[in-house]
Amino acid sequence: MGYTLNFGAVWRDFDLLLSGLGLGLGLAIVSIFAGCWIGLVAAFAMNSKHVLWRRVASCYVTAIRNTPLLVLILFSFFVLPRLGIRLGKVESFTVTLSIYAGAYLTEVFRGALLALPRGLREAGLAIGLTEWQAKIWITIPIMLRNAFPALGNNFISLFKDTSLAAAIAVPELTFYARQINVNTFRVIETWLVASLMYVAACYLIAAGLRFFERRLAISR
Amino acid sequence: MVQPILQIENLHKKFKDVEVLKGVDLSLETGDVVSIIGSSGSGKTTLLRCVNMLEEFHQGRILIDGEEIGYSGPRHKARKESEIARQRAMTGMVFQQFNLFPHMTALRNVTLGLTKVKKMPAEEANAIAGKWLARVGMSDRCDHHPGQLSGGQQQRVAIARAVAMNPKVMLFDEVTSALDPELVNEVLNVIKDLANEGMTMLLVTHEMKFAFEVSDRVVFMNQGRIEEEGPPEELFRKPKSQRLAEFLKSSKF
Ligand SMILES: Nc1ncnc2c1ncn2[C@@H]1O[C@H](COP(=O)(O)OP(=O)(O)OP(=O)(O)O)[C@@H](O)[C@H]1O
Ligand SMILES: [Mg+2]
Numbered sequence: 193m194g195y196t197l198n199f200g201a202v203w204r205d206f207d208l209l210l211s212g213l214g215l216g217l218g219l220a221i222v223s224i225f226a227g228c229w230i231g232l233v234a235a236f237a238m239n240s241k242h243v244l245w246r247r248v249a250s251c252y253v254t255a256i257r258n259t260p261l262l263v264l265i266l267f268s269f270f271v272l273p274r275l276g277i278r279l280g281k282v283e284s285f286t287v288t289l290s291i292y293a294g295a296y297l298t299e300v301f302r303g304a305l306l307a308l309p310r311g312l313r314e315a316g317l318a319i320g321l322t323e324w325q326a327k328i329w330i331t332i333p334i335m336l337r338n339a340f341p342a343l344g345n346n347f348i349s350l351f352k353d354t355s356l357a358a359a360i361a362v363p364e365l366t367f368y369a370r371q372i373n374v375n376t377f378r379v380i381e382t383w384l385v386a387s388l389m390y391v392a393a394c395y396l397i398a399a400g401l402r403f404f405e406r407r408l409a410i411s412r
Numbered sequence: 413m414v415q416p417i418l419q420i421e422n423l424h425k426k427f428k429d430v431e432v433l434k435g436v437d438l439s440l441e442t443g444d445v446v447s448i449i450g451s452s453g454s455g456k457t458t459l460l461r462c463v464n465m466l467e468e469f470h471q472g473r474i475l476i477d478g479e480e481i482g483y484s485g486p487r488h489k490a491r492k493e494s495e496i497a498r499q500r501a502m503t504g505m506v507f508q509q510f511n512l513f514p515h516m517t518a519l520r521n522v523t524l525g526l527t528k529v530k531k532m533p534a535e536e537a538n539a540i541a542g543k544w545l546a547r548v549g550m551s552d553r554c555d556h557h558p559g560q561l562s563g564g565q566q567q568r569v570a571i572a573r574a575v576a577m578n579p580k581v582m583l584f585d586e587v588t589s590a591l592d593p594e595l596v597n598e599v600l601n602v603i604k605d606l607a608n609e610g611m612t613m614l615l616v617t618h619e620m621k622f623a624f625e626v627s628d629r630v631v632f633m634n635q636g637r638i639e640e641e642g643p644p645e646e647l648f649r650k651p652k653s654q655r656l657a658e659f660l661k662s663s664k665f
Contacts, residue, residue: 282425314466315511315570319525319577320501329524334515 200375212365216354224347227293235301256295269360283356304339344401415452417442418581421460423472434636443610447623450633460583466504476502504574508586510566512558518569522576543640546570584615632656
């Protein structure tokens with residue numbers, strides 16, 4: 193195999209890879225944030241006493257979770273403009289990833305809500321809080337703390353999923369890696385560096401999440 | 413005649429088809445301390461939860477200080493949620509399982525209702541909460557989270573949380589049943605102090621000695637009805653009904 197490793201070409205464009213990594217992180221952060229809101233609303237809808245709310249929420253979760261993310265991405269990018277909804281590729285991807293994250297977080301939050309002792313809500317009502325106030329000050333904060341580890345795992349998955357944005361030419365890490373690969377033919381070096389960048393980023397995120405998890409943990 | 417602070421009239425409550433309260437009448441005047449005793453499943457908890465509107469009921473009326481709570485009018489029309497929240501604050505409830513908010517310090521547990529329901533400024537709320545936490549002997553634990561407190565300490569904070577709202581009636585549902593025996597007295601003593609100060613209380617308890625000492629009246633519930641009611645000396649020493657006599661014997665009073 194007369195292949196000698198030469199990272200020179202990859203290093204030359206390392207700033208591109210870094211900017212791609214940054215964009216991926218940014219997309220994941222925005223999506224987990226938006227996904228949390230969607231997930232919260234849908235999780236409460238799923239536990240609602242109104243059938244209609246439950247139906248709508250479970251249709252959403254079922255539809256999204258049973259469609260491959262790449263298909264969702266291509267669908268929004270190619271189909272939505274035909275329906276008159278024009279979004280840039282980054283916006284289109286962000287919306288898709290948020291909706292995708294929302295479906296998974298709905299399940300996370302729904303489980304976390306069911307696991308709460310019902311006495312906590314009642315204790316809130318007993319001191320005169322309205323249902324809304326009890327949700328805002330008691331149910332949601334406790335539920336979010338309990339769901340935090342799962343939330344962290346979802347964030348890491350979302351971050352890795354941003355690589356699929358390369359399919360619609362969103363300039364994130366995978367997109368640039370492919371570009372460098374095509375331009376330089378340094379196949380091994382390029383994909384090795386790109387992989388290591390994903391690994392390092394995920395590792396650091398996980399470490400940061402564990403740190404927060406310990407600080408947030410409710411002592412019992 | 414003095415207007416009762418709490419008046420329960422012909423209260424009926426069903427879970428699905430099972431009627432668990434079958435026409436309860438009970439009335440408390442300001443400062444009354446009334447204990448409810450009775451065997452498991454007789455409807456004691458359900459009665460307290462109706463008074464605090466944590467359960468809906470189908471027939472009858474509950475009035476606090478003359479105001480009908482939860483429903484209005486002869487057609488038993490449910491009140492608006494905001495209305496119910498306001499009325500709930502007229503009663504304070506202490507639960508068997510403490511139910512402290514685990515993500516908040518002891519102090520914040522007490523101030524939450526003051527700042528969010530009574531809309532007090534933080535300083536005033538802190539002062540009131542501090543006062544009540546001192547009253548239940550928890551001054552030195554204000555900054556602790558519930559997870560760092562013993563059961564007895566948690567229950568005392570829960571009592572402070574309820575009384576700080578200045579309710580007209582306090583409801584206690586077997587508040588020492590989940591405690592280790594050596595922690596029971598610290599909680600009962602706090603309740604006794606409050607009772608001696610003239611707080612109106614309706615309490616469900618299995619502590620017969622405590623009920624005997626603290627109550628102005630004792631109510632014996634059986635199968636969703638009040639079977640017997642009277643001063644503790646009469647009820648405990650000279651039970652009229654066979655069931656109460658058996659119940660007292662089985663609870664080794
Ligand atoms: N949420 C509910 N759904 C259906 N039935 C219920 C519910 N809560 C209570 N019950 C039933 O109502 C009856 C009265 O229950 P309640 O909890 O009021 O009894 P209790 O006197 O407090 O008993 P204990 O001394 O065990 O606490 C019981 O038969 C119980 O099974
Ligand atoms: Mg009970």
